[in-house]
Amino acid sequence: MFSKYKYSIFISLFIILTPIITSALPVNDKPGQITISSPKINMVVEYGNKVSISSLTVNGQKVVSNDDGIYTSVIIGKTTYSSLHLKGKPIISNASGIVKVNGIKYGDKGLVITENWVFTKTNGGIKWNIERTFSKAVKVDEAAMPVINFDNINTWEGAYQGYGGLAWFYLFNERLCTYGVHTRTSNFWNSKSGNGLSITVDAPGKEVAMKYTRTNTDKLAYTIAVSEKEMLPRTDSGTNRRRFIRNSANVWAAFNVAAGKTSQSITFNYFNYEDKYGRGDLKGVNGKQVNAVLSTIARIGVIDSLHYGGNSWHTPYGPICLHEQYIGQLGLGINDPAYLNGYKSCLDYYRDHAIKPDGRVYSRWAYTNEDAMPGKYNKEGFYEAQWGILMDSNPDFVSNVADLYNMTGDKNWVKTHQKSCEKALNWILKRDSNGNGLVEMMTDSYTQKKSSDWIDIIWASYENAFVNAKLYHALVKWAAIERQLKNNTEAAYYENFAAKLKASFNKPVTEGGFWDEQNKCYVHWRDKDGSVHGRNMVTPVNFMAIAYGICDNYDRKKVILDTIEAQMKQEKLFFWPLTMTSYAPGEGRESQYPFPEYENGDLFLSWGSIGVQAYADYDPAIALKYVKNVLKQYSKDGLAYQRYGRLKQDGRGDDILSGNSLSIVGLYKSIYGINPLYNRFYLEPHIIPELSGTELKYYFRGQRLIVGLNTGDFSVSNNNFKIVSHKNFGYYATKNQLSYFDGNNEVASLQITTNHPLVLTINKWTQEKMEWEETTTSPSATPLNYHVQQLKPNTLYAFSVNNKVIQKLKSNTKGELTLNHQLSGTSAHLSIYDAD
The missing domain is CATH 2.70.98 (Beta-galactosidase; Chain A, domain 5)
Known part of the structure; x- marks a missing residue:
């Protein structure tokens, strides 16, 4: 001591x-x-x-x-x-x-x-x-x-x-x-x-x-x-x-x-x-794999805070393809507010640095200038690719702006892109020299050996269906935004151009269009001399025609989708290739032959969302099959490749593309039916029995929504309000107000204002009769306010609660009516119907 x-x-x-x-x-x-x-x-x-x-x-x-x-x-x-x-x-x-x-x-x-x-x-x-x-x-x-x-x-x-x-x-x-x-x-x-x-x-x-x-x-x-x-x-x-x-x-x-x-x-x-990042209870698919793909693969094309693309930051020269219309759509699957807010800043940067004064959008950015045309680049690193003037960058910039706007609902932000999107569209619309609604590429013939789209070593020229399909998609999306911004003149111009493009696109090749009756598919392009090329069922062209609404002929849809599926079964391919058969000699770079090789027949997963969308409405079981195939491949190799070979279905290329996740994005968008729109959460599922019972967690405008998907009904809810319906609908909720949008209507059909939690079950909704159930945890101490729209103008309607008419009132000249009613119990059956 x-x-x-x-x-x-x-x-x-x-x-x-x-x-x-x-x-x-x-x-x-x-x-x-x-x-x-x-x-x-x-x-x-x-x-x-x-x-x-x-x-x-x-x-x-x-x-x-x-x-x-x-x-x-x-x-x-x-x-x-x-x-x-x-x-x-x-x-x-x-x-x-x-x-x-x-x-x-x-x-x-x-x-x-x-x-x-x-x-x-x-x-x-x-x-x-x-x-x-x-x-x-x-x-x-x-x-x-x-x-x-x-x-x-x-x-x-x-x-x-x-x-x-x-x-x-x-x-x-x-x-x-x-x-x-x-x-x-x-x-x-x-x-x-x-x-x-x-x-x-x-x-x-x-x-x-x-x-x-x-x-x-x-x-x-x-x-x-x-x-x-x-x-x-x-x-x-x-x-x-x-x-x-x-x-x-x-x-x-x-x-x-x-x-x-x-x-x-x-x-x-x-x-x-x-x-923080969980996605809920996913039935019929491996939920952990879905989360893993959307949490990793989908994000790796984001190189830095102002550089979003499809090629990963891990690749040797780190290219970003501005001619990819699905970068914004990746955010739908990633479902992280940070991605959406970050992509706003990225598109602002592209607006300010990637668009030339005349409206031409540079097609690429990379770590170095090695892929650029000599002298065709700027100090920020944006450039024209050595393979040709890739025209799809112009409509794709607009499509990405439109998609991001729909996911965020930020009207002030999209206004800052109005002039740049108009400029980008107008630049390419001027390329229709013959007035047929189909814009023309910088080259007139495949013999010039220059590309014009994402498939960059195939020599698509003059009137290119691939680019025109993307342009149609951008025009439709942007025209709707112009109307929301009260610019009806520009909206009408883009709508009319889209209509003319669609009409010409659907014409037979013998009449100057893209439909090849002999091969039962849309062709890739037409040269200026009238010769037709890419008659080999180029899958992105045909999938886009269906998914974007250009092809609304059921017989054509059926023959395209059935033909592709039959060959997929015959070859036992786990995913759709870029082409079902070979391009003709000379239509692509020499290295692409013999078929199948790289862009002439290999499997690129980046077109998964378009493929899933094309099949979801026709046969959702086929769409789901390819989603599950991609998940199975992920379990084998992590999708750690640029593409897959046609013959051995082996991984090729050391660049992992974020587009490898797009089939899973398609699962969310076209099978689960999740489509955030500028003023509502729109749900349009294609659920088959094995997916029934799925319950998703989904961020939307600062709220964590729960999306229920059953074969008989669908639901969307937050902490206070829930809507249940047997068909597609739109949902929007604030602290004290719940809005129901019937079908894909952009105007709320019913708005209920209340301080109490509420479950709204839609039974029927037409102009003649609207019928629903309301359930709450406790009777309301104050009346609920109901605002109903899209009724017949100046028409007498009866308001019924539990099959008893409470009052009759007349809609105004806009087809609207407003009423208040205090519910006496925790549940009630309500209806409004034409009383004339």
């Missing part, structure tokens, strides 16, 4: 050898450590000759457990300064749950970096404030605030970015892979443990970038950088916009840091993966 004298010496030595501590350590902490805990986040700060966070635990799972786990650093040239090697002892204080670490100094004689750290508990998390001061202005190669070294590259499956993209660590398939992005939030997740960690940076007036590196020891190094100006990719030679690199952690270029003080805060919060 110590004597009093020995005990005094021990205390003196302890004070000399440790930093100043202004309050007692927590009971369980060791000297040189202090623990900071919130309900789900726990961290241990080490201090002494260094300061770092040596342990980070998330919901009981230790994700950082090493001495250099989390620290700050500055790299200049080959020299690294960090909080792991200090110039003196910091000062520690712990009062009222706030931990402060002041006087953290590192650097050398020429440069001193001083930092003060403050840790504060928040609701469910921990907030870490970092104040940093540079003694002089300096150019740095890296200024990490901080570096977080997670224990293993597999600690997390990935990290969702604040703009909806994904750092997917499955793709970090070798050491020193690094991916850099511009975002303020990173949501790390692991679907197996269910744990999620959200890290958010607050640095007002500053730019924030992050990078993810698989280290030489297979840790995951996550680095946050804050700067005055946007961080730029490192350029080793020539033009480089590369975000993903190998064999290095130096993804960002060096940047200048001013002398003086900067500050930022980093907030750590836990989330449950299933609660």
Whole structure:
């Protein structure tokens, strides 16, 4: 046992050898450590000759457990300064749950970096404030605030970015892979443990970038950088916009840091993966696989906060094809508000930098200019592809704007795109020189060996059905938006052009159209000399004709879909190829022959949503079969390829396309029938018995909806209101008002205003009679207000409750009526019917 004298010496030595501590350590902490805990986040700060966070635990799972786990650093040239090697002892204080670490100094004689750290508990998390001061202005190669070294590259499956993209660590398939992005939030997740960690940076007036590196020891190094100006990719030679690199952690270029003080805060919060990203109870399909495909594959075409496309950030040259009309539609399946908001910013950027003054939309963007036509690119990296002027980028820009507007309902945003969308459409509409409604490509003949659409090494020329189908789709969508923006003149112009295009498209090839009666399909293109090409059942052309409503002839739909399905069974293909038979000699690049090869016959999953949509209305069982086939393939190889070969159905190409998820998007859109529209949630399912009982969780306008899908009825609900119907309908709810839209009508048929929860079951809805059931948890103390629209104008209607006429009232000149009624019980049968 110590004597009093020995005990005094021990205390003196302890004070000399440790930093100043202004309050007692927590009971369980060791000297040189202090623990900071919130309900789900726990961290241990080490201090002494260094300061770092040596342990980070998330919901009981230790994700950082090493001495250099989390620290700050500055790299200049080959020299690294960090909080792991200090110039003196910091000062520690712990009062009222706030931990402060002041006087953290590192650097050398020429440069001193001083930092003060403050840790504060928040609701469910921990907030870490970092104040940093540079003694002089300096150019740095890296200024990490901080570096977080997670224990293993597999600690997390990935990290969702604040703009909806994904750092997917499955793709970090070798050491020193690094991916850099511009975002303020990173949501790390692991679907197996269910744990999620959200890290958010607050640095007002500053730019924030992050990078993810698989280290030489297979840790995951996550680095946050804050700067005055946007961080730029490192350029080793020539033009480089590369975000993903190998064999290095130096993804960002060096940047200048001013002398003086900067500050930022980093907030750590836990989330449950299933609660945040779960999709509900999916019957008849593997729900975990559906979630995995839409949570990973669908997002990997988002290269950075302003660059959304179909080719992943992992590919060597990172191309973005602006001639893809389904990028916005991916958001329907991803169903993350961050993706939708991020894509708004992306399309703003494309509007400002990818559209030429004359309205031409550049077709591509890439890390480098190697795929560009000589001199046909701009400083932001947008370019014309070497294969030809790919005309579908013009209508596809418009379609993506329209789709995103429908998903967000943001009219103020879409107004900012009105002029640019008009300009993009008008540029291509001027390409109809002969006035037949079919726009013409830049080339007149396949012999010129230049492409004009997404199938970029097939020499489609002059009047191209592929491009014209996409144009029709864009015209229909944009005309509706013009009407919503009260521009009826432009709306009528686009509607009329679409009608003429449709009529010419459907004409037989003998009369200047695209319908090939001999081969029972729509052809790919017509040359200026009248010769017809691509008579080999090009599936995207024929699927688009059906899905976009160009082909409304049932017999044609049937023969196309039956012919394709018969050959699919014969060849036992798991997915639709680009073409059912070969292009004729000379119609494509020489490398595409003999058939099948690449774009002349291989299987590209990016056309899955269109294929599923084409079949869903005709035979949903066939549509579902190919959805399940894609999920089965995912279980084998993760869909980790660009395409699949025709003969062996083997994966080919090392670029994983986000379009590989589009069959699953088609499941949501065309089978489950989920179609968010600008003023309502529209539900039009094609449910077969094996899917009956599906219950989906779906985000819509800040609400988490529950969508019930049965073979006999469908339902949509939030926390207060629910609508049940046996047919398609639209749903919209605010705090006190529920709106029912009959069928695909864009005007609410019935609006009920009430302060009580309500279930509305639609039995019948016509102009002559509307009949429904209402159920509530308790009788209303105040009358419910009913506003009914789309009735016969100036017509007398009877309002009945439980088969008793309560009152009669006349609709106005617009076919509307309004009434109030207080229900006496928890359920009632109501109807309004023509009383004349």
